[in-house]
Amino acid sequence: MNNGQDILNAKILIVDDQESNVLLLGDLLHDAGYTCVTSTRDPYAVYELHRKNCFDLILLDLQMPGMDGFQVIEGLKKIDSDGYLPVLVVTAQPSHKLRALTAGAKDFVSKPFDLVEVKTRIHNMLEVRLLYKKLEQYNQKLEQTVLERTTELRESEARFRRLTELSSDWYWEQDKNGHFTKIYGPVHEMLGIHVDDALDTISNDQGVQWNEAEREILEANLAARRPFLDFVYSRINPDGSQQYLMVSGEPTYDLFGRFTGYRGIGKDVTGTIISKNKSRAQSRANL
Structure with a gap:
């Protein structure tokens, strides 16, 4: 009144x-x-x-x-x-x-x-x-408040992306059906995958040999909607070189608790893993 x-x-x-x-x-x-x-x-x-x-x-x-x-x-x-x-x-x-x-x-x-x-x-x-x-x-x-909140959200997203870029090699998101909806960073080159323009489908390049046991564990985590941290899996490239990749992910839900997909970060840790393996081998040789 x-x-x-x-x-x-x-x-x-x-x-x-x-x-x-x-x-x-x-x-x-x-x-x-x-x-x-x-x-x-x-x-x-x-x-x-x-x-x-x-x-x-x-x-x-x-x-x-x-x-x-x-x-x-x-x-x-x-x-x-x-x-x-x-x-x-x-x-x-x-x-x-x-x-x-x-x-x-x-x-x-x-x-x-x-x-x-x-x-x-x-x-x-x-x-x-x-x-x-x-x-x-x-x-x-209300319109001004929405504008301010939208600006804050965009700034927050920009900071998040920047932190992701500094701490990892790529950032990824999937929908509830496992389709990639967002990818930031050189994930295509690092994983040897092809993603179409709609970010809907993935296909592996020919000649890549994945460690199937590791891949099964990763896929099981995704299927069970479990979060995972610093999971390392490997592959052998067509040129015979070994490549190690480390990925972390978490399931996402909407306001009603319904599963909407996954998001996470990934990193090529080949240099780190190979260096650690050499150090361990050297330590054993010195015993």
Whole structure:
């Protein structure tokens, strides 16, 4: 609900070519406690006044010389592009009421004035208008918050990728069906695999001999959706050289606990493994 003082502090514009009507409505509003009331008898001035002041309510007479209220409404639409036109029309013609509402006005009061009705309609319309403005402000704040969070997320992802690049040779993600969805780093060259443009399928290059026992353990971990850390498996390349690869991965789940795939990192540890094997062999030879 809007605070009563917010409604009384709302900005109101009275537009009527008859000075008596301007005075009557002005006195009514001041007596009711409204503090920001402006008036004009010139319909041509309404557009600029509203552009500068963004009135919360415009009391608009429809029958005015030179430019009638319908023409004023059309001009105001160019300013209130958000679709909410805060116009309460004043008319003595019953046939004009529906036409004014169709043109974009939000409500109407009839001449001669019923002062209680006028005050009630003004209060109700201002209450709706201020609620609308608060909703608009909330949506703008929400949009800004989403933008800020999106920026933070992108920065976080960039930092994560950079850390991954520093600590490993590649980063990978799979969907729940085992298809690769993301790969960063020279995984193709290191693993000797071909991934199509959609990152959907994988095929091994000819001539590569994997250690099948190690591969079965890795595939079993993936099938059971178990996390694994620094798992090392090896292969013999077509040129006869031995290659060792170390991979870590973890299953991923959505907010409802449903399995969505895997993500992890990998590294070529051939140099490290061969160096350790040589050191062990040398140690045994020295015994």
